[in-house]
Amino acid sequence: MSLTNLDxxxxxxxxxxxxxxxxxxxxxxxxYYQLRVSGYNYALGYMLPSVVEVFRGVPNWEIxxxxxxxxxxxxxxAEERSKAVETTLxxxxxxxxxxxxxxxxxxxxxxxxxxxxxxxxxxxxxxPLFGVVTYGVHLTAYTWKDxxxxxxxxxxxxxxxxxxxxxDNAVAGGIASGESPFESLVRESEEEASLPEQLVRSxxxxxxxxxxxYVRDERAGGETNLMQPEVQYVYDLELPEDTVPKPGDDxxxxxxxxSVEEVQEAMRNGQFKPNCALVxxxxxxxxxxxxxxxxxxxxxxxxxxxxxxxFPTL
Amino acid sequence: MSLTNLDxxxxxxxxxxxxxxxxxxxxxxxxYYQLRVSGYNYALGYMLPSVVEVFRGVPNWEIxxxxxxxxxxxxxxAEERSKAVETTLxxxxxxxxxxxxxxxxxxxxxxxxxxxxxxxxxxxxxxPLFGVVTYGVHLTAYTWKDxxxxxxxxxxxxxxxxxxxxxDNAVAGGIASGESPFESLVRESEEEASLPEQLVRSxxxxxxxxxxxYVRDERAGGETNLMQPEVQYVYDLELPEDTVPKPGDDxxxxxxxxSVEEVQEAMRNGQFKPNCALVxxxxxxxxxxxxxxxxxxxxxxxxxxxxxxxFPTL
Numbered sequence: 001m002s003l004t005n006l007d008x009x010x011x012x013x014x015x016x017x018x019x020x021x022x023x024x025x026x027x028x029x030x031x032y033y034q035l036r037v038s039g040y041n042y043a044l045g046y047m048l049p050s051v052v053e054v055f056r057g058v059p060n061w062e063i064x065x066x067x068x069x070x071x072x073x074x075x076x077x078a079e080e081r082s083k084a085v086e087t088t089l090x091x092x093x094x095x096x097x098x099x100x101x102x103x104x105x106x107x108x109x110x111x112x113x114x115x116x117x118x119x120x121x122x123x124x125x126x127x128p129l130f131g132v133v134t135y136g137v138h139l140t141a142y143t144w145k146d147x148x149x150x151x152x153x154x155x156x157x158x159x160x161x162x163x164x165x166x167x168d169n170a171v172a173g174g175i176a177s178g179e180s181p182f183e184s185l186v187r188e189s190e191e192e193a194s195l196p197e198q199l200v201r202s203x204x205x206x207x208x209x210x211x212x213x214y215v216r217d218e219r220a221g222g223e224t225n226l227m228q229p230e231v232q233y234v235y236d237l238e239l240p241e242d243t244v245p246k247p248g249d250d251x252x253x254x255x256x257x258x259s260v261e262e263v264q265e266a267m268r269n270g271q272f273k274p275n276c277a278l279v280x281x282x283x284x285x286x287x288x289x290x291x292x293x294x295x296x297x298x299x300x301x302x303x304x305x306x307x308x309x310x311f312p313t314l
Numbered sequence: 315m316s317l318t319n320l321d322x323x324x325x326x327x328x329x330x331x332x333x334x335x336x337x338x339x340x341x342x343x344x345x346y347y348q349l350r351v352s353g354y355n356y357a358l359g360y361m362l363p364s365v366v367e368v369f370r371g372v373p374n375w376e377i378x379x380x381x382x383x384x385x386x387x388x389x390x391x392a393e394e395r396s397k398a399v400e401t402t403l404x405x406x407x408x409x410x411x412x413x414x415x416x417x418x419x420x421x422x423x424x425x426x427x428x429x430x431x432x433x434x435x436x437x438x439x440x441x442p443l444f445g446v447v448t449y450g451v452h453l454t455a456y457t458w459k460d461x462x463x464x465x466x467x468x469x470x471x472x473x474x475x476x477x478x479x480x481x482d483n484a485v486a487g488g489i490a491s492g493e494s495p496f497e498s499l500v501r502e503s504e505e506e507a508s509l510p511e512q513l514v515r516s517x518x519x520x521x522x523x524x525x526x527x528y529v530r531d532e533r534a535g536g537e538t539n540l541m542q543p544e545v546q547y548v549y550d551l552e553l554p555e556d557t558v559p560k561p562g563d564d565x566x567x568x569x570x571x572x573s574v575e576e577v578q579e580a581m582r583n584g585q586f587k588p589n590c591a592l593v594x595x596x597x598x599x600x601x602x603x604x605x606x607x608x609x610x611x612x613x614x615x616x617x618x619x620x621x622x623x624x625f626p627t628l
Contacts, residue, residue: 025332206599207602208616211616211617231613285522286521300627305620306616306619306620307622309617
């Protein structure tokens with residue numbers, strides 16, 4: 001296997017783009033159902049018809065097959081809607097309707113409206129059923145050694161249910177509803193890499209977002225082809241030479257301190273978790289390592305790492 | 315006047331986006347004609363109908379009014395096509411058809427196909443008539459002083475025909491056909507800011523691209539509403555405290571060494587040339603100055619600064 005950097009982007013940002021010729025795009029979009037909440041006339045996510053079918057006749061939900069829309073009809077505020085969503089999902093988990101629900105996390109993700117208001121919370125494992133935008137933090141930890149940048153690269157535990165044994169960014173995690181990106185980063189840095197809170201608070205630097213539209217495959221576990229549009233808040237952290245990240249839980253097997261060439265080779269070999277490869281590409285571009293001189297698809301990659309998602313975001 | 319950062323983005327990235335509800339977008343796109351070259355069945359740019367009208371009956375051009383396409387029929391290679399385009403434009407300049415052609419630059423811009431091959435060159439001042447993608451370099455020069463980042467900010471000469479008296483990035487210029495981004499940067503850095511070649515070659519760092527779809531207004535000079543989708547290769551250059559950029563030609567009036575707050579205030583007051591404000595926003599995001607904590611529209615801005623253009627790019 002030898003993947004180009006654009007191949008890596010295509011693997012993770014897999015939903016088609018509306019082009020000047022928009023027929024392919026429209027044909028693709030029209031395969032799905034929109035998720036909406038009552039009173040808001042825009043889509044919050046795209047759902048597979050096979051998923052929508054399971055909501056047919058379920059209280060608090062209405063399906064408009066002509067317009068291809070699933071509407072959450074219950075509730076007039078976030079709390080009421082969240083309760084209705086939870087009730088539905090708990091019942092579906094009970095009846096074993098969806099494989100993804102067997103990985104119930106007990107963590108809530110936020111779904112926002114066009115005015116950035118919270119519309120409802122949804123159990124993390126269920127979010128790809130609805131195809132709503134989810135939010136995470138990814139940190140690249142690096143060290144200068146002998147005049148070269150070295151990147152701390154963890155390998156995920158082989159026993160991890162999703163992307164087991166694949167390479168990751170130094171710290172990565174989902175943002176729970178109500179948590180700020182930076183507080184999420186501080187928490188995850190301690191949990192996953194044993195990085196001291198004070199170091200992260202004083203030295204981690206926000207560097208933008210990486211956004212993409214993932215379509216889930218087998219490696220993600222559960223149903224495939226579910227939509228997962230994501231926003232990753234990216235951070236850089238330059239570590240002193242004597243600071244070594246250590247697995248803080250059982251999710252990481254080992255941390256490697258790799259040269260840029262070693263990271264790039266592992267990327268070409270498809271060893272990185274798909275979205276982590278994108279965060280690594282963003283790092284390499286921002287730090288002048290990937291340039292228009294050495295990367296044929298520089299312009300396209302720089303755009304694709306920052307996809308404008310078609311649903312409201314925070 | 316008090317512009318938000320998103321207002322600044324909207325001013326420069328002004329062409330509508332295809333949304334989940336794509337009717338507004340399609341209505342807008344269908345106003346224009348596509349520019350194509352014979353044998354390539356995709357758009358290279360969007361043109362106003364009033365501009366296309368002037369090409370009616372002109373040798374080497376064909377108009378398909380039903381499909382709304384203007385085709386360059388002449389030539390089977392870049393040289394022949396470029397010659398045909400030049401012949402047409404020189405004639406149109408002679409007859410005074412377009413105001414933009416009165417600012418004839420004698421510089422060629424490259425237009426690329428989907429395989430990144432050169433399709434033809436076009437006189438710089440004419441490129442917005444065709445709505446093709448153009449390429450430039452923008453450099454942010456900064457200095458650390460008293461523990462604070464200061465940004466070198468030039469004011470354009472009041473006599474400059476376009477955006478006279480407005481604020482700019484330290485170095486900015488268009489990339490001529492056949493020139494590499496980095497060589498263009500080195501040349502412009504010397505011409506516009508008197509920055510020594512050796513300093514730029516050794517210290518300027520490529521940091522990605524800023525891409526947007528500008529729609530020209532009065533300040534750009536000539537016809538308004540012409541399409542100008544652009545790719546800017548962005549570079550950062552940290553200058554030693556004792557290195558002071560100086561106007562190297564008559565295009566710049568003066569360089570200010572401004573704090574981030576001073577830059578942001580000038581942005582809010584609409585003093586920056588529109589695309590330079592975007593490059594400044596990209597700098598502030600990459601350097602952790604604008605964050606999700608202090609910028610309400612952080613996610614949207616990070617995406618919009620990296621628009622995926624709908625035409626082939628290099």
